[in-house]
Structure formats: C-alpha cells, structure tokens
Amino acid sequence: MIKRDLYAKLKEHLSQKEMSVIVGPRQAGKTTLMEQLRAEIKTTGARTAFFNVDVEADRTVMASQERLLQAIRASIGREHGYVFLDEIQRKENAGLFLKGLYDQHLPYKFIVSGSGSIELKAKVHESLAGRKQTFELSTCSFLEFAQYRTAYAYGERISEFLAADRVRADTLLEEYVSRGGYPRAVVAERLDEQRAIMAEIVRAYMERDITVLLGVTKDEAFGSLVRLLAREVGQVVNMSALAQTIGIAPRTAQQYLHYIEQTFIARRVPPFFRNARKEIRKSPVYYFCDLGMRSHAADAYGLPTIGQGNGFAFENFVHRVLDEQAERAYARLYFWRTKDGAEVDFVLARGDVLVPVEVKDSVLRSATVGRSLRSFIAQYHPPRSYLIHRGEPMEARVDDTVVSFMPWHTLVCTPVLDAQQ
Secondary structure, three states: OOOOOHHHHHHHHOOOOOEEEEEEOOOOOHHHHHHHHHHHHHHOOOOEEEEEOOOHHHHHHOOOHHHHHHHHHHHOOOOOEEEEEEOHHHOOOHHHHHHHHHOOOOOEEEEEEEEOOHHHHHHHHHHOOOOEEEEEOOOOOHHHHHHHHOOOOOHHHHHHHHHHOHHHHHHHHHHHHHHOOOHHHHHOOOHHHHHHHHHHHHHHHHHHHHHHHOOOOOHHHHHHHHHHHHHOOOOOOOHHHHHHHHOOOHHHHHHHHHHHHHOOOEEEEOEOOOOOOOEOOOOOEEEEOOHHHHHHHOOOOOOOOOOOOOOHHHHHHHHHHHHHHHHHOOOEEEEEEEOOOOEEEEEEEEOOEEEEEEEOOOOOOOOOOOHHHHHHHHHHOOOEEEEEEOOOOEEEEEOOEEEEEEEHHHHOOOOOOHHHO
16 A cells, blocks of 8 residues: 555645645545545544545435434444545535535544635635635655655655666656656556556546536537647747637636646746746646646657657656645745746745755756846846756855755755745
C-alpha cells in the first residue's frame, strides 16, 4: 500500500466535531484512505459505518436523512461512532443533506469524500460553512511515489538517497513525469497495465463526471480541449483562439476550463503584475495536476520526456511541486511575462515576499543568469531567486539578489519559501 502524507492529518482531525471532507480527482485514493482510516479506528474498539453512494444499496439508504440515520443506528447504535460517506457528490443536494445531519448534533463523527465536482466543490462547501474541514487528496506526489518505489528503505533520508544515487533518481523522475501518480498505475508492474488503467480512469471521468454529473453534451469538444491543453502546457491561453481551434464558443471554452479546474485535471496559474502597462494581465497558463494525465492526453504516456527538447513536461513537474509548497505555505503561485518578451516561469508570493523561479530541462554547467530573470530582479529586487535544473547546485548574484541554481531533487525536499528564512 502506498503511504499517503494526508493520512496523519486526517487521523488527527478525527477528534474534531467538524466533518472531515476529502476532495480530489477520481481514483486518487480517497476510498482506500478512508478504508485504511476505518480499519485503524476499529482496532481501538470504536464502532464505524461505511456507505458508498456509488453502490445501489447504499444509495437507497441515503435517499433521506432519516433512512440513513436508521442504518447508522443499526450499525453503531446511539453512542459515539464514526460514519464514512464515500462519493457524496452523487447525492443530490449533497450540501444541504450533510448540513441537515450536522445540525442535528448527532453523536457521530462524519468522514466524507467525493470527486472534485462542481456539486461537491461549490454546493457542499457553501452549505457546510463552519461545519467542515476540507482535505485535498491529489494523486501521489513525487516523494510518495519515490518512497513506494524504493520500498520505504530511506524514510526521512530520501533526500540523501536522491542526491547520492543520481542515476536511480533520474530514472524515478522520468517514470513519474511520463506516467504520473495515480495510485493504481503506480502499483501496476507493466507499462501496458498502466496504460489500460489510465484509459479507464479517463473513460470513467468523461462518462460519470463530465457527461452525467456536469451535463456536458459536447464531450468530444471537451476531450479536444483537454488534449490541446496537454500539448500546450505552460503557454498563455488565448480564449478566442482556443475556442476557434476546437469549434466552440469562447464562453463554452471558458466554462469547460472551469470544469477542468474543479475536477482537478489542471490548475490555472494567473499572471503576476504590479505594472499594468508593461505586464500581461489577463491570460492565464494551465498545468496538469497529474503528469500521467497530461502525458495520456498528449498521446505520450510512458514515452521518454525528460531532456527530449520539449521542456514543458519538466516544467509541469516543477509546477506540481511548487503548487504543493505554495498550498502548505499559504502562498500564491503566478507566472510573469511582459509585453517586451521577458518571462519567468513561476513567482511565489506570500505577503511582500516574492520568489521568482525559472525552470530549465537541462544540465546547466555554469551559473549564467538570463535576461528575463535579470529583468524581474531589476524590477522587484527579491532577496533570492531560483533556477531549477537537472545539474549540480551553483550560485550567482545579480545586484543584491542571490540566484540559486537548484537541482530538481533538492526542490522536492526543500520548500523554496522556507529557504528564504
């Protein structure tokens, strides 16, 4: 079993009255995590009940609050216990349903999960304001993937292993970037199995979430949009050109992009600006939440990607790492581009602290700082900036700014905002 970092936080929250709401993409491991949590709770002698809205019998039980409470009392009684509700996004008016349960001040702790659908992300969150703590479970991070692939032999010393065994580290990087972190694919032994698993995940996502749940009728256009984003990761999105390419209205394209975000397929990165006259303000860029989903959509699943002349896959990998770091540090993630052509891949912002990050899918031999990064430094004067690459650590200085040339394996173990201290 893949050990997930979120497990400890969920376990800690069991003592809180609020509902624990787990959201994330389809097949990210939410049900497995809940079953693991339930098994550990049982070892303490506490009582539990588990209901999955995808199961027809359980769906009948959840037709009303009263019927569900009857089933819970039959399993747990009227004393304290733990109730797991899986795939709650399939319950109509899920937010009001859960709010009604919570407001009855029942002796039960509710642990709820669901795919990141519009129903769950909007209506559940709105209805449960002040009644829930949300936990987002993504597909496996690189460190979760690497720990599993090395049979947990290194534990907290994983960073030392990645720095020491560069050949094995690069092999793990290549596999992760080209195949991603969906748990079922990670534990599969053969590439053909992994491809079949990814195809099934995409099929279920299109049929259940996009077509049935969200009511998208132009599923071919939606699929074309996902494939186009996969091939243009990290590039500024022109909504009119995007819509024209696919053959849909700009408003429809904008709605589809919103759905793609809300279902954890891709993340929108907005532009950073303080000088509205010189910087591009409106058009965002998109990166995939899972590298395997990106490569599948680009018809490149399992194919070599690192160092192949197209650095966007490696850039998407760095985005995944920085996005996780930004969330933990309560920071925002941006990109920076000006009308005169200067661009920086990422800018982390927390309060007045700005951290520019450039990405190069190559082994740099010298600490040479390019024009774009110099331009950002000249305008904003950050104390430190980073250039992520596949070579050795180096350092340069531009005016009063230290530019750290950081190996990718250091980045995954060292939050760049913490390094500012």
